[in-house]
Amino acid sequence: MKQKPVLKQSVIAVAVALTYASAAMAQQAPAHDTQTVYVTGSNLKRTDKEGPLPVQVVTAKDIKDAGVSSVADLLRKIPSISGDGNFDTNGGAFASGVSTVSLRGMSSASTLILLNGRRMTPAAYADPNNGNSTLYDVNSIPLSALDRVEILKDGASAVYGSDAVGGVINFITKSNFQGAQLAARHSANDDGNSKKSGANAFYGVGDVDVNGYNVFVSVDVSKRDRVKRADATDIEVEQHKILDKRFATSYGSNVSSHPIFFRESEPGSANFAVTRATAAQRLVIRTDCDPSQQLVGSRDMGFSAASVYVGRTFCNYDTPQYLEAQSEGKDASLMSRGVLKLSENTRAFAEVAYARSERNYTGAPTTIGTNPTTNFTSSAVGAPFQAILEIGHPDNPFPNARSSVAYRFENLRGGSKIVNDNIRLLAGLEGSWSSWNWETGLLWNKSKKKDTGYGYLYLPTLRKLNTGTSLAQLSADPTLNHDVVTDSSASILQLDARANTEFGMLPGGAMGLALGVEVRREKIGLRPDDVLARGDILGLVNTVIQSERDVKSAFAELRTPLLKNLELDFAGRFDKYPGIKTNFVPKVSGKWTPIESLAVRGSYAKGFRAPALVQVAAGGAQYFQRNVFDPKRCEPDNTTPKPGATEDDCGKTIAGVGDRNPNLVPEKSRSYTLGLIWAPNREIDVTLDWFRVRKEGEVALGTPVDALKNEDRDPSKVQRNPNPVNWVKDANGNPIPNTGPLLMVKTPWTNQGATEISGIDLDVRHRLKLGSWGSLDSKLNTTYTHSYKVAMNPGDIEHNSAGTDPGLNDWALSQNTRVPRWKTTLSTNWSLGDHNVNLAVNYIGPVSLKRVHYGPRTYPEPFCGYGTPKPTDADPDRDATVPRYEEFYPKCAVKSWTTVSLGYTYTGFKNLSLNFNIQNLFDKRAPYVPYSGISSTFQPLAGYDEGLHNNYGRYFNVSANYTF
Numbered sequence: 001m002k003q004k005p006v007l008k009q010s011v012i013a014v015a016v017a018l019t020y021a022s023a024a025m026a027q028q029a030p031a032h033d034t035q036t037v038y039v040t041g042s043n044l045k046r047t048d049k050e051g052p053l054p055v056q057v058v059t060a061k062d063i064k065d066a067g068v069s070s071v072a073d074l075l076r077k078i079p080s081i082s083g084d085g086n087f088d089t090n091g092g093a094f095a096s097g098v099s100t101v102s103l104r105g106m107s108s109a110s111t112l113i114l115l116n117g118r119r120m121t122p123a124a125y126a127d128p129n130n131g132n133s134t135l136y137d138v139n140s141i142p143l144s145a146l147d148r149v150e151i152l153k154d155g156a157s158a159v160y161g162s163d164a165v166g167g168v169i170n171f172i173t174k175s176n177f178q179g180a181q182l183a184a185r186h187s188a189n190d191d192g193n194s195k196k197s198g199a200n201a202f203y204g205v206g207d208v209d210v211n212g213y214n215v216f217v218s219v220d221v222s223k224r225d226r227v228k229r230a231d232a233t234d235i236e237v238e239q240h241k242i243l244d245k246r247f248a249t250s251y252g253s254n255v256s257s258h259p260i261f262f263r264e265s266e267p268g269s270a271n272f273a274v275t276r277a278t279a280a281q282r283l284v285i286r287t288d289c290d291p292s293q294q295l296v297g298s299r300d301m302g303f304s305a306a307s308v309y310v311g312r313t314f315c316n317y318d319t320p321q322y323l324e325a326q327s328e329g330k331d332a333s334l335m336s337r338g339v340l341k342l343s344e345n346t347r348a349f350a351e352v353a354y355a356r357s358e359r360n361y362t363g364a365p366t367t368i369g370t371n372p373t374t375n376f377t378s379s380a381v382g383a384p385f386q387a388i389l390e391i392g393h394p395d396n397p398f399p400n401a402r403s404s405v406a407y408r409f410e411n412l413r414g415g416s417k418i419v420n421d422n423i424r425l426l427a428g429l430e431g432s433w434s435s436w437n438w439e440t441g442l443l444w445n446k447s448k449k450k451d452t453g454y455g456y457l458y459l460p461t462l463r464k465l466n467t468g469t470s471l472a473q474l475s476a477d478p479t480l481n482h483d484v485v486t487d488s489s490a491s492i493l494q495l496d497a498r499a500n501t502e503f504g505m506l507p508g509g510a511m512g513l514a515l516g517v518e519v520r521r522e523k524i525g526l527r528p529d530d531v532l533a534r535g536d537i538l539g540l541v542n543t544v545i546q547s548e549r550d551v552k553s554a555f556a557e558l559r560t561p562l563l564k565n566l567e568l569d570f571a572g573r574f575d576k577y578p579g580i581k582t583n584f585v586p587k588v589s590g591k592w593t594p595i596e597s598l599a600v601r602g603s604y605a606k607g608f609r610a611p612a613l614v615q616v617a618a619g620g621a622q623y624f625q626r627n628v629f630d631p632k633r634c635e636p637d638n639t640t641p642k643p644g645a646t647e648d649d650c651g652k653t654i655a656g657v658g659d660r661n662p663n664l665v666p667e668k669s670r671s672y673t674l675g676l677i678w679a680p681n682r683e684i685d686v687t688l689d690w691f692r693v694r695k696e697g698e699v700a701l702g703t704p705v706d707a708l709k710n711e712d713r714d715p716s717k718v719q720r721n722p723n724p725v726n727w728v729k730d731a732n733g734n735p736i737p738n739t740g741p742l743l744m745v746k747t748p749w750t751n752q753g754a755t756e757i758s759g760i761d762l763d764v765r766h767r768l769k770l771g772s773w774g775s776l777d778s779k780l781n782t783t784y785t786h787s788y789k790v791a792m793n794p795g796d797i798e799h800n801s802a803g804t805d806p807g808l809n810d811w812a813l814s815q816n817t818r819v820p821r822w823k824t825t826l827s828t829n830w831s832l833g834d835h836n837v838n839l840a841v842n843y844i845g846p847v848s849l850k851r852v853h854y855g856p857r858t859y860p861e862p863f864c865g866y867g868t869p870k871p872t873d874a875d876p877d878r879d880a881t882v883p884r885y886e887e888f889y890p891k892c893a894v895k896s897w898t899t900v901s902l903g904y905t906y907t908g909f910k911n912l913s914l915n916f917n918i919q920n921l922f923d924k925r926a927p928y929v930p931y932s933g934i935s936s937t938f939q940p941l942a943g944y945d946e947g948l949h950n951n952y953g954r955y956f957n958v959s960a961n962y963t964f
Contacts, residue, residue, distance in 0.1 A: 038117070039051060039053075039055055039150065040055055040114070040117070040150035040151075040152045040168055040170040041053045041055055041152040041154065041156055041159060041168065042159065042514075042557060042569070042571075043159070043498060043500055043514035043516065043555075043557050044500055044512045044513075044514050044557055044559050044569075045437075045500070045512075050599070050601075050677045050685075050687065051591065051601075052567065052569055052589035052590055052591040052601045052602070052603060053152060053154050053589055053601075053603060053673070054152070054153045054154055054601075054673055054675060054687070054689045054691070054761060055150055055151065055152050055153070056078070056080070056150070056151040056153060056763065056781070057148055057149070057150050057151075058074070058078070058148060058149040058150075058151070059148050060146065060147055060148060061829075063143065063146060063149075064903075064905070064915060064959075065827070065829065065838040065840070065903050065917075066840075066901075066917075067187075067901060067903055067917030067918070067919050067955075067957045068143070068919075068957075069143065069185065069187050069196045069198065069222070069957065070099070070139075070143060070196075071099075071138040071139070071141045071142075071143050071146075071171070072085075072087070072088075072099035072101070072138055072139070074143065074149075075101045075138065075169070076950075077825060077842060078151065078781075078825075079761075079781050079782055079783035079823035079824060079825060080103055080104065080151065080153050080167075080761060080783045080823075081101055081102065081103055082102070082104070082105050082783075082785075082819050082820065082823060082947075082948075083102055083105035083817040083818060083819045083947055085099070085100050085101050085102050085108055085947060086098055086099060086100040086108065086132065086135065087099055087946050087947075088139060088327070088329070088357075088359055089324065089325065089326050089327055089946070090324055090327065090361065090942075091324075091327065091359070091361025091362075091363065091415065091416050091418070092361070092363070092416075093127075094125065094126070094127035094128065094129060094132070094621065094623070095125055095127045095129075095132055095135055096359070096361065096416070096418055097139075097357070097359045097418035097419075097420055097449070097451075098123050098125065098135050098137040098139060098420065099137060099138050099139050100132075100135050100136060100137065100138065101113070101136075101138060101169065102131075102166065102817075103151070103153065103166040103167035103169070104153070104166045104167060104691070104693055104757050105166075105755075105757055105785075105788060105817050105819040106165060106166030106167075106693060106695060106755060106757065107130070107131030107132075107166070107755075107817075108131060108132065108134070108135065108136065109131050109132060109133050109134040109135075109163065109609065109612070110131075110163060110164075110165040110166040110609055110667075110669075110695065111136070111163070111164075111165075111166045111167060111168075111169065112136075112156070112160055112162075112163040112164040112167075112168045112169070113136035113138065113168075113169055113171070114160070114168060114169070114170040114171065115141065115170075115171050115173075115353075115424070116170075116171070116172055116173060116351065117170060117172075118426065118441070118443055118494070118496075119160070119443075119445075119492065119494070119520075120136055120140070120424075120445060121422075121445040121446060121447050121490050121491055121492045121522075122134045122135055122136060122447070122490050122524075122612070123135045123136070123137040123420060123447050123449065123490065124420075124447050124448060124449040124488035124489050124490040124524065124525075124526065125449065125488070125490075125614075126524075126526055126543045126545055126614040126621040126658075127621065128621045128623050128656075128658045128701055130698070130700045130701070131817075133611075133612035133614055133615055133699065134163060134612045137357075137420060137422070137447070139331065139355070139357040139420065140333070140355035140357070140420070140422040140447070141171050141333075141355070142200070142218070142220040142331075142333040142335065142355070143220075144183065144198075144200040144218070144220045145173045145174060145200075145202075145218045145220065145333070145335050146171055146172065146173060146174070147172050147173060147174045147175070148172050149169065149170070149171055149172070150169075150170040150172065151167065151168075151169050151170075152167050152168040152169075152170070153167050153673075153689070153691065153761060154167060154603055154605065154671055154673050154691070155167070155587075155605045155606075155607040155669055155670075155671030155693060156168045156587075156605070156607070157573065157585045157587075157605070157606070157607035157608050157609075157669070158555075158571040158572055158573050158585045158586055158587035158605055158606070158607070159555070159557070159571055159573065159587070161518075161551075161553055161573060161575050162575065162608060162609050162610040162666070163609055163610075164607060165607045165608070165609050165667070165669045165671075165693070165695055166693060166695075173218075173335060173337070174202070174216065174218065175214075175216060175337055175339075176204070176207070176208060176214050176216070176339070177202055177203075177204030177214075177216045178204045178205065178206070178207060178214070179202075179203075179204060179963060179964060180201070180202065180203045180204075180963070180964040181200075181201065181202040181203075181961060181962065181963050181964070182199070182200075182201050182961075182962050182964075183199065183200050183201075183959060183960065183961040183962070184197075184198070184199045184959065184960055185197065185198050185199070185957065185958065185959035185960075186198075186957075186958055186959075187955065187956060187957040187958070188955070188956060189234065189952050189953045189954060189955045189956070190923065190953060190954040190955075190956070191231070191233070191234075191953065193225075193227045193231055193232065193325075194224075194225070194227055194232075194325070194326055194951075194952050194955065195224065195225040196222065196223070196224040196225075197222065197223060197224075198220065198221060198222030198223070198331075199220075199221055199222075200218065200219060200220040200221070201218070201219050202216070202217070202218045203216070203217050203218075204216040204217070208339050208341055208347070209341075212340070212341040213338070213339060213340045213341060214338065214339045215336070215337075215338040215339075216336060216337050216338070217334070217335070217336045218333075218334070218335045218336070219332075219333070219334050220331075220332070220333045220334075221330075221331070221332045221333075222330070222331045222332075223328075223329065223330045223331070224326060224328065224329045224330075225326070225328060226324060226326065226327060226328040226360075226362070227324065227325040227326040228320075228321065228323065228324060228325065229320065229323035229324055229325045229942070229943075230247070230320055230321075230323070231325070232325030232326075232943075232951040233953075234923070234925055234926065234951050234952060234953025234954075235925055235926045235928070235943045235944045235951050236925050236926070236927065236928040236943075237925075239888060239928045240928065240943055242884065242888075243882050243884055243885060243888065243928070243930065244881065244882050244930065245300045245301065245302065246943055248300055249295075249298075249300055249301055250295070250316065250318075251295055251301040251302075251316055252316055252317050252318045252319035252320050252321075253316070253317045253319045253364070253367075253408070254297065254309055254314045254315075254316070254317075254406075255317060255367045255369070255406045255407065255408045256289065256293070256314075256315045256316070256317035256407075256408050256410065257317075257407065257408055257409070257410040257411075257475070258286040258287065258288055258289045258314075258315035259286050259395065259405045259406065259407045259471060260283070260284070260285050260286065260314065260405065260406040260407075261283070261284040261285075261286075261389075261395075261396070261397050261398070261403045261404070261405050262274050262282060262283060262370050262403055262404045262405070262406075263281070263282035263283070263284075263398045263401050263402075263403050264401050264402040264403065264404070265278075265282075267401070267402070268725060269725060269726075270372070270386060270388065270723075270725070270726070271646060272370040272371075272403070272404040273370075273646055273647070273648070274308055275306070275308065276306060276307075276308055276310075279308045279312075283308055284397045284398075284403075285312060285313070285314050286315070287313050287314065287315055288315075289315035293315050293316050293317075294313055294314070294315060294316070295313070295314060295315075295316040296311065296312065296313050297309030297310045297311060297312050297313075297314065298310060298311075302881075317364070317408055317410070319364045322362045322363050322364045322414065322415065324361065324362060325942070325951055327359050327360060327361050327362075328359070328360045329357065329358060329359045329360070330356075330357070330358045331355070331356065331357045331358070332355070332356045333353070333354065333355040333356070334352075334353065334354045334355075335351075335352070335353045336351065336352045336353070337349065337350070337351045337352075338350050338351075342429075342431075343431075345431045345432045345433065346429065346430075346431035347429070347430050347431060348427075348428070348429055349426075349427070349428055349429075349430065349441075350425075350426060350427045350428075351424065351425070351426040351427075352424070352425055352426075353422070353423070353424040353425075354421075354422070354423055354424070355420075355421070355422040356419065356420070356421050356422075357419070357420045358417070358418070358419045358420075359417070359418045359419075360415070360416075360417050361415050361416045361417070361418070362414070362415040363414035363415035363416065363454070363455075364408075364414045365408055365409050365410050365411070365412045365413065365414045365455055366408070366409055366412060366414060366455055366456065366457055366538070367406065367407065367408045367409070368385075368387045368405065368406070368407055368457070368462070368465075368538075369387070369404075369406050370386075370387065370404035370405070370406060371386065371648065372384040372385065372386040372721070372741070373385045373386065373538055373539045374539065374654070374655045374743055374744065375459065375535055375537070375538060375539060375540075376532075376535060376540065376541055376542050376622055376655065377533065377534060377535035377542070378528060378532075378533035378534070378542050378544045379544065380719075380744075381655060381719055381743050381744045382535030383535070384721070384743070385459060385462065385463065385538055385539075386404065387404050387405050387407075387465055387466070388402055388403075388404055388466050389402060389403045389404065389405060389465070389466070390402055390466070390468070393468060393470075394468070394470045395470055395471050405471070407471055409455075409457070409475055409480070411475055411476075412454075412455035412480070412481050413454040413455045413481075414454060414455050415453075415454050415455075416451065416452060416453045416454060417451075417452045417454075418449065418450070418451050418452075419449070419450045420447065420448070420449050421447070421448045421449075422445070422446070422447045422448075423444075423445070423446050423447075423448075424443075424444070424445045424446075425443070425444045425445075426441055426442070426443045426444075427441065427442050428440055428441030428442065429441075435501045435502060435503070436499045436500070436501045437499065437500050437501070438497070438498070438499035438500075439497070439498055439499070440495075440496065440497040440498075441494075441495075441496055442494070442495050443492070443493070443494040443495075443496075444491070444492075444493050444494075445491060445492050445494075446489060446490070446491035447489065447490045447491065448487070448488070448489045449486075449487070449488040449489070450485065450486070450487055450488075451485070451486040451488070452483055452484070452485050452486075453483065453484040453485075453486075453540070454483050455481055455483070456481070456482050456483070456484050456537050456538065456540055457480060457481070457482070457537070457538040458479055458480055458481065458482040458531070458536060458537065458538075459535070459536045459537065459538055460479075460536060461474070461477055461479045461480045462474070462480060462538060464477075482531055482536075482537060484528075484529045484531070484532050484537060484540060485529050486526070486527070486528050486529055486532075486543070487527055488524075488525065488526040488527065488543075489523075489524070489525050490522075490523065490524045490525075490613075491522075491523045491524075492520055492521065492522050492523075493520070493521045493523075494518065494519070494520040494521075495518070495519050495520075496516065496517070496518040496519075497516060497517055497518075498514060498515065498516030498517075498555075499514070499515055499516070500512065500513060500514035500515075500557075501513055506560060506561050506562055506563075507561070507562065507563050507564060508561025508562055508563045508564045508565070508566060508567060509561045509564075510561075511558065511559060511560055511561070512557075512558070512559035513556070513557070513558055513559075514556065514557040514558075515555075515556050516554070516555050516556070517552075517553065517554050517555075518551075518552075518553040518554075518555070519550065519551070519552050519553075520550070520551045520552075520553075521548060521549070521550050521551075522548060522549055522550075522551065522613055523547070523548040523613075524545055524546075524547055524548070524613045524614060524617070525545070525546050525547075526543045526544060526545045526546075526614075527544070527546075528542045528543060528544060541621070541622035541623055541624070541655070542622050543621045543622065545613070545614055545617045545618075545621075546617070546618075547613050547614075547616070547617030547618070548613075549577065549578045549613065549616075550578065551575060551576065551577055551610075552575070552576045553573060553574060553575045553576070554573070554574045555571070555572065555573040555574070556571070556572060556573075557569065557570070557571045558570045558571075565592060565593040565594065566590070566591075566592045566593075567590060567591050567592075568588065568589070568590040569588070569589045569590065570586070570587070570588050571586070571587040571588075571589075572584065572585065572586045572587070573585055575608075575610070577610050577666075579616070579662065580610065580665065580666060583608055583610075583666060585605070585606040585607055585608055586605070586606055587603065587604070587605035587606070588603065588604055588605075589601070589602065589603035589604075589605075589673075590602060590603075591677075597678060597679050597680050597681075598676065598677070598678050598679075599676070599677040599678075600674075600675070600676055600677075601673075601674075601675050601676075601677060601689075602672075602673055602674040602675065603671070603672070603673045604670075604671070604672055605670070605671050606668070606669065606670055607668070607669035607670070607671060607695075608666040608667060608668055608669065609666060609667040609669070609695075609699075610666045611664040611665075611666065611699050611749065612699075614658075615658070615660075615661075615664060615699055615749045616660065616661075616662075616664060616749075617660065618660055621657070621658050622655060622656070622657045623655070623656050623657070623658075624653055624654070624655060624656070625653065625654055625655075625656045625704055625745070626651075626653045627651045627652070627653070628651070628652050628653070628654050628704045628705075628708075628742065628745075629650060629651065629652075629705075630645075630649045630650070630652055630708065630741075630742050631708055631709070632708075632711070632728065632736075632739045633645035633649035633650075633728050633739060633741065633742075634649045634650040635650075638650055642728045642729075643728060643729040643730075643733070644726070644727060644728040644729045644735070644739075645728050645741075648741075649741065649742075652741070652742055654704065654742045654743065654744065654745060655743060655744040655745070656701075656704060656744065656745050656746070656747050657744065657745075657746055657747070658701050658747060658748070658749055659702075659717075659746040659747060659748040659749070660748065660749070661748040661749045661750060664699060664749055664750070664751060665697065665751055666697075667695055667696065667697050667698050667699060667751070668695070668696050668697055669693060669694060669695040669696070670693075670694050671691070671692065671693040671694075672690075672691065672692045672693075673689055673690065673691050673692075674689070674690045675687060675688055675689030675690065675761075676688045676689075682767070683766060683767045683768060684764070684765070684766050684767075685763075685764070685765045686762075686763070686764050686765075687761075687762070687763045688760065688761070688762050688763075689760065689761045689762075690758070690759075690760050691757075691758060691759060691760070691761065692756070692757070692758035693756065693757055693758075694754065694755070694756040695754060695755045695756070696753075696754040696794075697751040697752070697753075697754075698751070698752060698753045698754065698755065699749055699750070699751055699752075700749070700750065700752050700753065701747045701748075701749060701750075702747040702748050702749070702750050702752075703747060704745040704747060706747075707745045707746065707747060708742075708745065715738075716746070717745060717746045717747075718742070718744075718745055718746075719742075719743045719744040719745075720738060720739070720740040720741065720742055720743055721740035721741045721742075721743055722740055723740060724737075724740075726740045726741055727739045727740055752792065752793050752794065753790070753791045753792045753793055753794070753796070754789075754790070754791045754794070754798070755788075755789070755790050755791075756787070756788075756789045756798065757785060757787065757788045757789075757802075757819070758785075758786050758787045759783060759784050759785040759786045759787070759802075760783070760784045760786065761781075761782070761783050762780065762781075762782045762783075762784075763779070763780065763781050763782075764779070764780040765777070765778070765779050765780075766778045766779075773832060774830060774831050774832030774833070774835075775830075775831050775832075776828060776829070776830050776831075777828065777829045777831070778826075778827065778828040778829070779825075779826070779827050779828075780824070780825075780826050781824070781825045781826075782822065782823065782824035782825070783822070783823050783824075784821060784822055785802045785803070785819050785820070785821050785822075786802060786821075787800045787802055788800065788801050788802040788806070788819045789801065790806050790810075790813055790815045790817075792812065792813060792814060792815070796812070796855065797853075797855060797856050799852070799853045801813075801815075801819075802819055802821050803819070803820055803821035803845060803846065803847060803848055804818070804847060804848040804849070804850070804852075805818055805847060805848070805849050805865070805931070806818070808848075808849050808850065808851050808865040809848070809850070809851070809852050809853060810852070810853040810854065810855065811851055811853065811854040811855075811875070812853070812854055812855035816931075817947075818847050818945065818947065818948065820844055820845035820846065820847055820896075820948065821845045822843060822844075822845035822896075823843070823844055823845065824841075824842070824843040825840060825841070825842050825843075826840065826841045826843075827839065827840035827841070828840075833908075834906055834907045834908035835904070835905075835906060835908075836904070836905040836906075836907075837902075837903070837904050838901075838902070838903035838904075838905075838917075839900070839901070839902055839903075840900070840901040840902075840903075841898065841899075841900050841901075842898070842899050842900075842901070843896065843897070843898045844896060844897045844898075844948055844949065845896050846891075846893045846894055846895055846896045847893060847894040847945075847948070848891075848892065848893045849864060849865045849866060849892050849893055849894065849930070849931075850862045850863065850864055850865065850892050850893075851863055851864070851865050851874075851875070851878075854874075854875065859874040859875075860874065861874065863878065864878070864885065864886050864892035865878060865879055865892070866878065866879045866880075866881075866882045866885040866886075866892070866930040866931075867879075867880070867882065867883060867884070867885040867886040867887075867892075868880060868883045868884070868886070879930070881930075882930040885930050888928075889928075894927050894928070894929050894945065894948075895927040895928075896927075897924065897926065897927055897948070897949055898924065899919070899920040899921075899922075899924050900920070900921045900922055901917065901918065901919045901920065901921060902917070902918045902921050903915065903916065903917035903918070904916050904917075911962055911963045911964065912960065912961070912962050912963075913960070913961040913962075913963075914958075914959075914960050914961075915957075915958070915959045915960075915961075916956075916957070916958055917956070917957040917958075918954065918955070918956055918957075919952065919954070919955040919956075919957070920952065920953060920954050920955055921954065922954075923953050923954040925953070926943075926944035926945075926949040926950060926951050927944065927945075927949060928943075928944075929943070929944055929945045931945075
């Protein structure tokens, strides 16, 4: 089976762009101007509740009613947010320790995150996976400090610059707070798992208008408990037992501290591969463990029919004990804002923020195996290691042949600890002069990451195994273990200035103009452990990047109320990145109100996403690529090795590195919206918006396939084992030079492919007065995705993958961002005096797992991507690891998921507010997904789609808030 990897300079431009005016558009107007506010997506104040752009506002009450304990959990409830986010629950990935969010399924790198209207620094990561080049970590934003969240569901590069292709999420903290508050919270599910608890405090003093100043400080601390994956049973456990054996056996790993030995096939070949036919003579399995650890290998454990372990007894190692549904974590944050009135028309402001997140991930102790392990220096492939026990070695059970060994160093610690620190300082001035309102600010934001990986093997000590040191002696050697510590940082230093005014008169009123400039220095520094950098750690990749760049921008916005019921807004922005020609993007939006209760709005915008620093800097992230077909060592059928090669060459795991490409250009986008705003009376508000976003020239890693296909023309992109013993042989048995096993492939970043999404957003709000029975406030938020298209390369046929797994819907795609057609939240709040009851229904649509296309080819009869192959299958490579899938799921789809939440708030005590919330009231289990059952390494995976569902089950949240 194929493995899917781990992405007119217009007349409209009446002006030039205003962006980072970030802060202004996010914050409320100063206290002396309560009639107009800045709304995310514009630098011009407005009085309209609904403007030309689709902006969803999540209020502090909405946040409380949601019953969530983190920003990441809050955002997952938003219907317009789907697919391609990162979650910090598990370790082992390039983005471990951060939580990101993606609007419209356009990737987290295309969703700009703002804090109080100004850009955040990306986290200090270099993730080579598509769509993860820029990671805005929402863990650094404390939920308790938020006043509201504004979500601009439209492309906004003309206002904010790069990364705003899919939209903008603006987190706005409390301000001008007076008094003091203390609050505490605790949550857990009905099994007592997934516990989270925290406390926060607020203190504010002074009123800007009365006292001439205000200072506000908030502190928040929280922790969460570790949950073993085996204890996360609010998924379809019984179906996992039947279909993919996830809970059916106690099997963990056949590699333990009780070694398994493999005899060399030919002297000097270093080939220790064993088949079922040769196992009796060439395989020795030590079973000197406790009988409770002994297992007999079977297909139910995930072994293939050809595995040498089927029917053989081995010592089981309990690796599932280290697998986590939720890692242990701690978070702390401090936020402060001060405003000082310097004169009637001038104020100074400053913000200080610090956030720290710590994640502790457990992991099994490390192992060694029979195949050569690729090792890395900071810039190249180092000398490989292969465990070879010479004849006479104290552990070698074969008296007349060399052997290799599979062994786990159980005495060493596994896992990792990731600490992210985020420091943010802002100082500025704002005021008015003549008819102008102006603001300028200096922002410094730095993110630091310390990543400690435990229990890695120090190669100079490990190599003693090949010179006669026994496994027992090696395990006891204190120098064998090395904890790898990697320090990384990323920062932005930004100076911005902007101003807006009203001038002239049109039939609809005065025109508005906003102008601004911005200069930003971006830095990133990723430095590996010195021991790792020199190539002395077994099989661990490096990430080495030191880079910075200056970005200069100018922007403008113009509002033209052409008629009393017709407004057109224009925006444009110039951005200059080093090595890239000056980039200009325009935007036009408008609103027409033919009758008082009905308005029509729409927008058109161009956008861009500049290549991330990690994509244009020297160095890069090294990584491993699985199942690479080597055309020089494997026959064209992709399964038969050539003479002198092994089966491993027809599905090899190799090293790769994201190579710098000086010819990269920004990704380009176009976005469109068209909507209706209908308010037939004071009780009902309806907004209906159609959207379409298309992004082209997406920056993604090249593939090993391309490098290998062009190896003879450009051999510098491919590195092979130079040992002639392993070269493949021609028809006469002669070695063919430079055909050794693959070690590393360079895969430069390139502009490739496209993503396009279109659909409809519907928001409905109904307010009902019930007299003595209080009031009822109901909301419906839903997103329907009509089309989701992906092209891996320019010119590829694009098929609609909405509501499907794209990599199955079109077998030619290496894409697994699943965007359901429907995501809906329906909520109602009943308020009566001191009582408030909230009821919410959340719906996530199904995801089809059928195979329909293979590039330009459309199958006459679509067939399921999982289950037992059938003669009617158009292609013979169905995933058969879950053979009974269609028996249980004849529609071949991940089922829809509907959950109900209930909350209650009581404010009848003096100064005290109590809130109780139950998420997933009816304990609806997360739907079964076959692509998250048993992996190729036989380790149980999550068992559900973390991007769509959660494994909490019925979940309780209790909080109390006391105001002094």
